[in-house]
Amino acid sequence: MEQLLFIILSVISVAAALCVIFVRNPIYSVLSLVITFFSIAGHYILLKAQFLAIVNIIVYAGAIMVLFLFVIMLLNLNNTENQEKRSFVSKAIAVVAGGLLLVSLVGLLKGSVLTPTTGGISSDDIGTVQRLGKVLFTDFVLPFEISSILFLSAIIGAVMLGKKDLKDH
Amino acid sequence: MEIFLLDKTIVVVIVFLITLLIAMYSTWAERKVAGFIQDRIGPNRAGIFGILQPLADGVKMFMKEEIIPTQADKALFIMAPGISMLTALLTSSVIPWGSYLEINGRQVMMQITDINIGMLYIFAVVSTGVYGIMIGGWSSNNKYSLMGALRASSQMISYELALGLALISVIMMTETLSLKSIVEYQAINGWNIIYQPLGFLIFFICALAECNRTPFDLPESEAELIGGYHTEYSSMKLGLFLFAEYVNMFISGAIMSALFFGGYNLPFHEELSTVFSHNTLAILGTVSFMLKTFTFIFIFMWIRWTVPRFRYDQLMHLGWKILLPLAMFNVVATGTVILIKMLW
Structure with missing residues (x-):
């Protein structure tokens, strides 16, 4: 049952992820990315990380992708003719960037060995909010607080950029 | 295992049918309430008191000519009403409609599933609810539709935050994310509305905005945008969009009565048992839950036919500068009270 679900979810997520890059229309790209996020959330649930799954949907599918869609609709990036006129330089840069990503991924995964999950890790309540909250506020309290400060500064920065005239305030 | 799946399937089908039935009769009730408020009679031709009016409306919707604009994005245009309906119906799976029934010695829960992240699930579904409207508005290839879609999405994003924060204070009090546990908490400690009146008020206003109901119906404001995101839609596709609004109304009424008004709990439970x-x-508990939900649906309609629409800047001002700080204040106040109680 779990294996079957895993196969179905994997097929959906890989197919949708490929759609993101190969589809010409940016709106379809964004929508396939949303489908990818949903199937990845399904994978999280299979790994018993329900909280992570639902947060993935709330943050990525629910907020960030809506903003993406918003921007693409407003800019109306629908004319596909622009894509033919890419200069040689931008293509070369894209190839180099993609190659670097590949190299770093290969370097990262080269030494790693796939270890089967031990009994302690896959206990049923591993991904619950209670467990996660306890860990976040005891063992990982410093990184947690630092990331919250990072978010705060990002919010303040966004507000400052959003203000048209700073001298009024 | 098979028995369990069978039980769940039956519960799912019943919840689905009841949701659709109630949404159907909400359209009739809306017109009756509008008639009452405006001193008219309302629909009274089909059946006694116009009771068959929803059926007549449905047949009319199906019989109408189907028009797809030539410049529209056909696939997305057809998909959008379905997405709207899907996200509207998804939330009903975590709402506890009642406690359990005993059938042949088995306990059958009157809830589709009681996941331990029920509240977060509701957030997630609410936050994806905007896709149907956005896709519908964009794919119509009409500037009024696009305006409506943009308004809808910015409105929903703005009010989602205050909605979430209003719920966080409830979660802090009940110390659980499961809706069933929240309802059971209220059986012991009294309704949440007593402790969270401000939270309820914020939630109620945000629920109005999330359902795109007046005074927050700017996405479809007929005077300025013709029909907003569904300008180009006709026939049953339009019907699905409108129907999704009524499903949303019913579901948010149900969530409000479950979270703040005791859900399916009955007063004097000990004596009655x-x-x-x-x-x-x-x-009986389920009936009381439904009565509470209907009361909210009625209040939604009452507001629609009484209050005029907001202006766009008023809407944003209310969402970001009034509701969001109030909700944050509510979270801090709840936290302070909990802390004082713990130290006592």
Whole structure:
């Protein structure tokens, strides 16, 4: 049952992820990315990380992708003719960037060995909010607080950029 | 295992049918309430008191000509009403409609699933609810539709935050994310509305905005945008969009009565359990839950036919500068009270 679900979810997520890059229309790209996020959330649930799954949907599918869609609709990036006129330089840069990503991924995964999950890790309540909250506020309290400060500064920065005239305030 | 799946399937089908039935009759009730408020009679031709009006409306919707604009994005145009309906119906799976029934010694829960992240699930579904409207508005290839879609999405994003924060204070009090546990908490400690009046008020206003109901119906404001995101839609596709709004209304009414008004709990439960059997009591509880939900649907309609629409800047001002700080204040105040109680 779990294996079957895993196969179905994997097929959906890989197919949708490929759609993101190969589809010409940016709106379809964004929508396939949303489908990818949903199937990845399904994978999280299979790994018993329900909280992570639902947060993935709330943050990525629910907020960030809506903003993406918003921007693409407003800019109306629908004319596909622009894509033919890419200069040689931008293509070369894209190839180099993609190659670097590949190299770093290969370097990262080269030494790693796939270890089967031990009994302690896959206990049923591993991904619950209670467990996660306890860990976040005891063992990982410093990184947690630092990331919250990072978010705060990002919010303040966004507000400052959003203000048209700073001298009024 | 098979029995369990069968039980769940039956519960899912029943919840689905009841949701659709109630949404159907909400359209009729809306017109009756509008008639009452505007001193008219309302629909009264089809059946007694116009009771068959929803059926007549449905047949009319199906019979109408289907028009797809030539410049529209056909696939997305067809998909959008379905997505709207899907996200509207998804939330009903975590709402506890009642306690359990005892059938042949088995306990059958009157809830599709009681996941331990029920509240977060509701957030997630609410936050994806905007896709149907956005896709519908964009794919119509009409500037009024696009305007409506943009308004809808910015409105929903703005009010989602205050909605979430209003719920966080409830979660802090009940210390659980499961809706069933929240309802059971209220059986012991009294309704949440007593402790969270401000939270409820914020939630109620945000629920109005999330359902795109007046005074927050700017996405479809007919005077300025013709029909907003569904300008180009006709026939049953339009019907699905409008229907999704009524499903949303019913679901948010149900969530409000579950979170703030005790859900399916009955007063004097101890005394009543000596008189009635368990099953009767469970069904009575469900009936009381439905009555609370209907009250909210009625209030939604009452507001629609009484209050005029907001201006766009007023809407944003209310969402970001009034509701969001109030909700944050509510979270801090709840936290302070909990802390004082713990130290006591």
